[in-house]
Amino acid sequence: MFVEDIKNDFYNVLLGNRVLLIVHYDVDAVCACKILQDLFKCDNISYTLVPVGGISELKTAYEENNEEIKYVVLVNCGGTIDLVDILQPEEDVVFFVLDSHKPTDICNVYSDGQVRLVYKDDEENIPNFDDIFRDDDEEEEENDDELQGADRLEAVVERRRARKAWEERRHTLMFNYTQFSYYGKPSACVALELAVRVSRCSAAVLWCGAVGCTAHAALYLRPPARCLLDAEPLQRCLAHSTSAHVVVAKDAWLPLYRWWSVEGALRHAAGLAPRLRLHNSSGATRLRQLLADMGFPLQQARQSYRSMDVELRRGLLGALEAAAPKHKLSAPTRPAFLLQRPHAHPLAALDTVYACMALIEHDTIPRAEGFQRALAALEVCGENEALKLGVTSARRSLEAVARLAQGVLSSRGLLLAGPFNYFIVQEGTTESTSVRGPLWLGEAARWVASATGGSRPLLASSPLANGQCLLLGVPPRYDQEPRNLFGAAFEQAAQKSGASVILDYVDTSVIVLPTSQRTQFLDALTALLA
CATH class of the missing domain: 3.10.310.40 (Diaminopimelate Epimerase; Chain A, domain 1)
Incomplete structure (x- = not known):
């Protein structure tokens, strides 16, 4: 069943109770988890946090932590499977599911209250209950007892014909409903709406919502138009202040360019570099030509962005937009979320997405520890060592992705x-x-x-x-x-x-x-x- 009132039917139910919080290993889930943690801390809601990577880990997490737990909150996991069937919970246990993975399992949709879905996405074309579930055998058998001979046989045949037609229609409906997997609204945006409803919409909460929303856009989990609609409620909540705050501004859609060089960011931008065909022998020439068309000397483009000439930094966006059509680069700039902090460089939500990805899938740090560091990377105040580690790791991962992709393309792989x-x-x-x-x-x-x-x-x-x-x-x-x-x-x-x-x-x-x-x-x- 779907929750009608996210504040009264979800959050207020948790007040005064211990909660089991099960969260998937992805950037949007980390952001939503961070928002829920801040809300739980404000209202003294005790909770146990367990990150999971799949259905088997979800089952293990529940079995190991369900003692004296009546409320379970699942973030970006659990929505696409029959929770009651897989977890076999006690009847008084309630699952609140906040999952952007779609389609939602039909048994969760029509649960009698044990499974409660926190958000209903407009895109979900959920079949009607009567088209999916049917329980009329006993009643029909009683009606058959009143008939005799040929009438009874005809009734049985008609019932079987109707049953077969219903099953065929059900199969078609379920096939159409489940044939594609896709993503709904980011869970971090839903968690942000909850924070607004309970009047706890801080800069930290807004930043988590911005990063979660950007993750869906950067990883192409949602169509571009849907990403714009997802971001619109978030933009209404933004407010400027002298302390840390989130703003929307036009920015280059380049990964980590403020932490890298302009050439390095262009070379490893998955949205732009493939169009330059860097895997070809002439790819380096095309990249140098792009920089020349932008008016960026090679020496400037190769040094750290923060060490570049101030005028070049100020003109980066305009230069990119002017040179992009010639090289058939689509949308090199777009409106983006930035974190403005006193006495610090702006932080792009896009960069934080890649940093969190690198921490979650770090090559030496265990996943559970990487998950905790990704949570720490979302902090908005003070020196953020977790973010710095994530950025360093993200650069290595982006370099590996570029080498791999170019190797596959150049070697006929x-x-x-x-x-x-x-x-x-x-x-x-x-x-x-x-x-x-x-x-x-x-x-x-x-x-x-x-x-x-x-x-x-x-x-x-x-x-x-x-x-x-x-x-x-x-x-x-x-x-x-x-x-x-x-x-x-x-x-x-x-x-x-x-x-x-x-x-x-x-x-x-x-x-x-x-x-x-x-x-x-x-x-x-x-x-x-x-």
Whole structure:
């Protein structure tokens, strides 16, 4: 069931109770978690926080922490699975689900109150209850007892015909409802709305909402028009002050350029660099020509942004916009969220997104610790060592993504399999440790897809431990319509191929399978989608 009043039917219910807070490993979930933590702290709500990476971890987290817990809040996990069936909770346990992954499981939608969905997205075309659930066998059998002979036989035949027609209609409705996986409104934006309702909308809360909203735009989880609509309520809450505050301003859509050089940011921007075809032998020449058209001397463009000539820094946005059409670069600047702090450089929400990604999927820090550091990176006051670590790690990860994508494109590592393209990250390469998780592997996949025109779906695979590999799918034209068909296709291909596929990720377009069975699985997927 859906919560009608986010304040009274969700937050006020938690007051005075201990809460189990289960949060997924992604940037939007980290931001929403940070907002909820601030609210819980203000109202002395005690809670246990457990980050999870998939359905099995979700089940383990609940089983290990459910003693004396009556209220469970799930952020970006749990919405797409039948929670009651999988977790088998006591009848008095209530689950509040704040999940941007769609479509929502139909059993959660029509739960009698044990599962309560905090937000209903306008995009969800949820089938009607009577079209999905039916319980009329006993009543029909009683009616049959009143009939005799041929009339009774005719009634039975008619009932079976109606039942079959209903089942076929139900199958069609459920197929249409579940065939695509996609993302709804960022959970951080919903958590921000809650903070506004309870009158606790601080700069820290606004910043978390801004980063969560930017994450969906930067990772192409929502169509561009939807991203603008998601950001609009957030912009209404912004207010200037002498202390830390969030503003909306036109900014270059380049990753970490304030922490890097202009050339370095252009070279590693997944949204712009593929258009420059840096994987070709003439790619470096095109990049130098772009900088020349911008009026940026190579010596200036290669040094730290903060050490550049002041006039060049001030003219960066105008120079980018003027040079972009000649090089067919789309939207090099756009309205963006910035954190303004006294006596400090502006901090871009886009940079914080990449920093959090790098901390969550750090190559040496355990995920649980990386999650805590990502929470710390969202702090708005004081020296933020976690953010600095995240930025340093993000630069290394972006460099690895660029090397991987350019290597795939230049060495003919992009393979054609009928209805889709795919590439495989080889085990033992320097890039394999940086892109072993879905966040950075997805970034590399989108880079390759963009460089090849983006009109075909694409699969990317990276090695994991114990002879397994990660496989994820990117839909065609992901930058305009990111609805993903691969989730349903993976499930059907797993059944047809007989491969030992692990369908554990919250995002169904990401799976794990034995490396030895990858070819077998891809053959089945090719036959299915052909």
